[in-house]
Amino acid sequence: MLGNFSYKNATKLYFGENALQFLNDELPKYGDTVQLIYGGGSIKKNGVYDEVTAILKANGKRIVEDGGVMPNPTVQKLREGVNLARENGVSLLLAVGGGSCCDYAKAISVSVNCDEDPWDKYYMRFEEPTCEIVPVGCILTMAGTGSEMNAGAVITNHEMKLKIGHVFGEEVMPKFSILNPRYTMTLPKRQMTAGIYDIFNHICEQYFSGEDDNVSDDLAEALMKSVIRNSLVAVEDPENYEARSNIMWAATWALNTLISRGKTTDWMVHMLGQAAGAYTDATHGLTLAAVSLPYYRHILPYGLQKFVRFAVNVWGVRPEGKSDMEIANEGLAALADWMKQIGVAVTLTDLGATETMIEGIADGTIILKGGYKTLTRAEVVQILKASL
Amino acid sequence: MLGNFSYKNATKLYFGENALQFLNDELPKYGDTVQLIYGGGSIKKNGVYDEVTAILKANGKRIVEDGGVMPNPTVQKLREGVNLARENGVSLLLAVGGGSCCDYAKAISVSVNCDEDPWDKYYMRFEEPTCEIVPVGCILTMAGTGSEMNAGAVITNHEMKLKIGHVFGEEVMPKFSILNPRYTMTLPKRQMTAGIYDIFNHICEQYFSGEDDNVSDDLAEALMKSVIRNSLVAVEDPENYEARSNIMWAATWALNTLISRGKTTDWMVHMLGQAAGAYTDATHGLTLAAVSLPYYRHILPYGLQKFVRFAVNVWGVRPEGKSDMEIANEGLAALADWMKQIGVAVTLTDLGATETMIEGIADGTIILKGGYKTLTRAEVVQILKASL
Numbered sequence: 001m002l003g004n005f006s007y008k009n010a011t012k013l014y015f016g017e018n019a020l021q022f023l024n025d026e027l028p029k030y031g032d033t034v035q036l037i038y039g040g041g042s043i044k045k046n047g048v049y050d051e052v053t054a055i056l057k058a059n060g061k062r063i064v065e066d067g068g069v070m071p072n073p074t075v076q077k078l079r080e081g082v083n084l085a086r087e088n089g090v091s092l093l094l095a096v097g098g099g100s101c102c103d104y105a106k107a108i109s110v111s112v113n114c115d116e117d118p119w120d121k122y123y124m125r126f127e128e129p130t131c132e133i134v135p136v137g138c139i140l141t142m143a144g145t146g147s148e149m150n151a152g153a154v155i156t157n158h159e160m161k162l163k164i165g166h167v168f169g170e171e172v173m174p175k176f177s178i179l180n181p182r183y184t185m186t187l188p189k190r191q192m193t194a195g196i197y198d199i200f201n202h203i204c205e206q207y208f209s210g211e212d213d214n215v216s217d218d219l220a221e222a223l224m225k226s227v228i229r230n231s232l233v234a235v236e237d238p239e240n241y242e243a244r245s246n247i248m249w250a251a252t253w254a255l256n257t258l259i260s261r262g263k264t265t266d267w268m269v270h271m272l273g274q275a276a277g278a279y280t281d282a283t284h285g286l287t288l289a290a291v292s293l294p295y296y297r298h299i300l301p302y303g304l305q306k307f308v309r310f311a312v313n314v315w316g317v318r319p320e321g322k323s324d325m326e327i328a329n330e331g332l333a334a335l336a337d338w339m340k341q342i343g344v345a346v347t348l349t350d351l352g353a354t355e356t357m358i359e360g361i362a363d364g365t366i367i368l369k370g371g372y373k374t375l376t377r378a379e380v381v382q383i384l385k386a387s388l
Numbered sequence: 389m390l391g392n393f394s395y396k397n398a399t400k401l402y403f404g405e406n407a408l409q410f411l412n413d414e415l416p417k418y419g420d421t422v423q424l425i426y427g428g429g430s431i432k433k434n435g436v437y438d439e440v441t442a443i444l445k446a447n448g449k450r451i452v453e454d455g456g457v458m459p460n461p462t463v464q465k466l467r468e469g470v471n472l473a474r475e476n477g478v479s480l481l482l483a484v485g486g487g488s489c490c491d492y493a494k495a496i497s498v499s500v501n502c503d504e505d506p507w508d509k510y511y512m513r514f515e516e517p518t519c520e521i522v523p524v525g526c527i528l529t530m531a532g533t534g535s536e537m538n539a540g541a542v543i544t545n546h547e548m549k550l551k552i553g554h555v556f557g558e559e560v561m562p563k564f565s566i567l568n569p570r571y572t573m574t575l576p577k578r579q580m581t582a583g584i585y586d587i588f589n590h591i592c593e594q595y596f597s598g599e600d601d602n603v604s605d606d607l608a609e610a611l612m613k614s615v616i617r618n619s620l621v622a623v624e625d626p627e628n629y630e631a632r633s634n635i636m637w638a639a640t641w642a643l644n645t646l647i648s649r650g651k652t653t654d655w656m657v658h659m660l661g662q663a664a665g666a667y668t669d670a671t672h673g674l675t676l677a678a679v680s681l682p683y684y685r686h687i688l689p690y691g692l693q694k695f696v697r698f699a700v701n702v703w704g705v706r707p708e709g710k711s712d713m714e715i716a717n718e719g720l721a722a723l724a725d726w727m728k729q730i731g732v733a734v735t736l737t738d739l740g741a742t743e744t745m746i747e748g749i750a751d752g753t754i755i756l757k758g759g760y761k762t763l764t765r766a767e768v769v770q771i772l773k774a775s776l
Contacts, residue, residue, distance in 0.1 A: 001630050001633075002403075002404075002630065002633040002634055002637060003404065004403065004404025004405065004406055004407070005403050005404065006400065006401060006402050006403065006410065007400070007401040007403070008398065008399070008400040008401065009397070009398075010396065010397075010398035011396070012394065012395070012396040013394060013395040013396065014394050015390075015392065015393050015394065015395070015649070015650070016390075016391065016392025016393065017392065018392055019392070022394065214614075214630075214633075214634050214637075215610075215611070215614045215634050215637045215638050215641070218610040218611065218613055218614040219607060219610045219611070219641075221610060222603075222606040222607045222609060222610035223603070223606065223607070225606055226603045226606040242389050242390065242602075245389075245390040245602075245650075246390055246602055246603050249390060249602075249603045249649070249650070250603050253603070253607075253646075258641075261403070261637070262403070262633075262637070
């Protein structure tokens with residue numbers, strides 16, 4: 001069944017080895033002052049920083065430097081970034097990096113012209129922007145989060161031990177994003193594979209959810225198969241442009257709202273993973289990997305037919321002569337094997353979590369509805385323990 | 389391989405049984421005068437006309453009536469529509485109908501403020517708009533063309549015996565489209581199945597083309613399988629909402645530029661079918677159906693591996709112990725069987741074409757590059773003869 005919905009996604013995407021040149025087409029649309037957002041400085045080593053700043057200068061832009069965005073952007077950093085944008089009257093927030101930089105830019109964009117504290121307004125009270133939004137552009141150097149074509153922004157509050165995502169409306173989506181698969185090749189392999197699992201899980205979150213067996217599920221399976229096939233190539237040969245480009249493009253469509261149209265979703269792997277991430281500060285994709293199989297094994301009986309479909313259509317499990325439960329379990333076993341193959345078969349223990357943190361992580365886990373089974377707190381604890 | 393490309397599609401879509409109510413959200417964005425575009429009057433019988441005009445009036449709009457859009461909109465009608473828009477200072481072109489009405493609205497939108505004749509400018513010289521574009525909205529009553537989320541507009545010139553499509557830039561895409569699957573249920577079954585074949589062929593045109601085996605092809609297969617599965621339900625039970633809604637949503641994504649990203653395309657089935665349509669004025673989807681199998685049989689040796697993939701992934705052909713040619717041919721046989729099942733196994737003769745028209749149709753066939761084989765004129769004639 002395909003429920004009622006609306007869809008709009010107006011981000012302009014430039015994809016390919018020559019994509020950065022199109023920044024010259026976009027910059028004239030915005031004012032003179034650009035807040036240049038980036039992470040720990042890898043873009044200064046691989047040359048992307050120099051390329052981008054050269055284009056900014058050639059277009060007569062004043063650059064406001066905003067480096068040091070951490071993998072899980074903090075609320076302190078967000079408040080600093082908002083002040084920087086206010087003090088400089090910034091007209092474009094240009095994120096150069098992965099999903100963290102894009103998310104951080106979007107969180108600034110909805111806060112510059114609002115008086116309230118962004119954490120309270122967007123992450124505690126989940127309000128919508130009530131002030132003018134500063135435009136965001138992204139130059140992506142890592143494939144995974146889909147942040148380049150969606151309106152999500154995850155922010156971490158270490159004091160409160162909370163990592164929370166707010167999915168804003170379509171007006172918060174980046175105005176443009178530049179996707180050059182070559183940039184993703186400069187990443188360490190472990191970040192590449194964490195990103196790949198993040199992509200795969202984004203698809204799973206929308207696939208294993210309410211309103212089954214519609215076009216969205218067909219598209220989800222296509223993206224999953226693409227990610228699986230290309231990840232196996234990329235893990236063996238990270239320099240393979242074809243594999244890296246397909247992974248990058250699949251990542252964008254895995255989380256730009258398309259494959260959730262007409263469906264209900266509960267995003268429980270993310271809710272569990274993000275809660276664990278607030279405690280461990282571990283890489284996002286790996287926290288998802290750690291909790292996925294325990295979670296899927298737990299909900300399998302409530303969505304059995306979908307897990308059968310997953311096994312057959314995604315993993316090629318032959319159903320003849322097997323019970324539904326056997327087929328479904330073979331699908332999860334194939335998922336577990338693939339996770340081992342690409343190197344993301346991790347536990348929460350591997351990521352630094354301990355038994356003593358479980359209650360706290362459970363407290364930080366937001367329980368949403370829309371999936372096959374609305375979890376109780378006791379079930380959250382059970383899944384987290386099984387993930388250690 | 390995934391080539392370099394850009395992507396933007398900003399059409400806002402409202403989908404579902406209650407979609408029309410969102411017209412109230414869109415209308416305030418535009419001026420007072422709305423050109424109401426529709427076809428032969430079926431919307432007056434099924435109540436859609438009354439619903440739409442009630443909303444227009446409630447929003448204080450002045451309605452400029454523009455009915456009688458034919459299934460293949462003519463250049464004469466286009467010129468009349470342009471004059472109507474000019475005389476009334478129209479601020480929104482609202483198409484209520486199928487792809488013909490949407491196409492016609494877009495062709496008007498790029499012509500109202502241009503002095504040159506639209507046929508000469510856009511269909512003979514293939515220029516881009518050089519004047520302000522009047523916004524277009526669509527209320528779709530037929531699934532098939534994808535016109536609701538793309539920038540294409542096909543116009544027919546009977547004097548010149550030419551039917552030509554111009555795919556404009558993203559700025560010509562409808563600002564919003566309203567998709568209620570229930571509306572499509574008022575169509576005669578033959579129009580439904582012609583639309584279904586149109587959808588399927590849109591996917592094939594982009595799938596059987598250059599730069600193979602990327603994410604776009606994975607998504608194309610998902611859409612094809614969705615169309616096949618749901619068409620078999622809809623043909624038996626045209627009132628099945630689930631099937632009709634999935635077909636409608638698949639139609640939008642079959643031709644909104646997504647699945648051609650990173651690929652080259654030659655659209656030769658459309659080039660052949662449209663040329664035949666200019667002679668016969670037959671339903672668009674059926675002209676495509678008539679030429680498809682002769683065309684695919686002809687190009688099969690040049691794209692053998694893709695036809696093997698098509699057979700296995702789309703039609704479930706088991707490859708064990710068979711040659712590539714055998715597998716590929718089984719795929720085309722499965723396609724032929726499905727076309728019979730849904731009732732679109734037609735020839736050009738069935739559609740009113742005769743042997744004497746072949747040379748003229750061949751003259752009207754635009755030969756494009758980007759597929760597995762750039763056709764010669766002799767090959768075009770050969771394919772057309774095999775389609776009789």
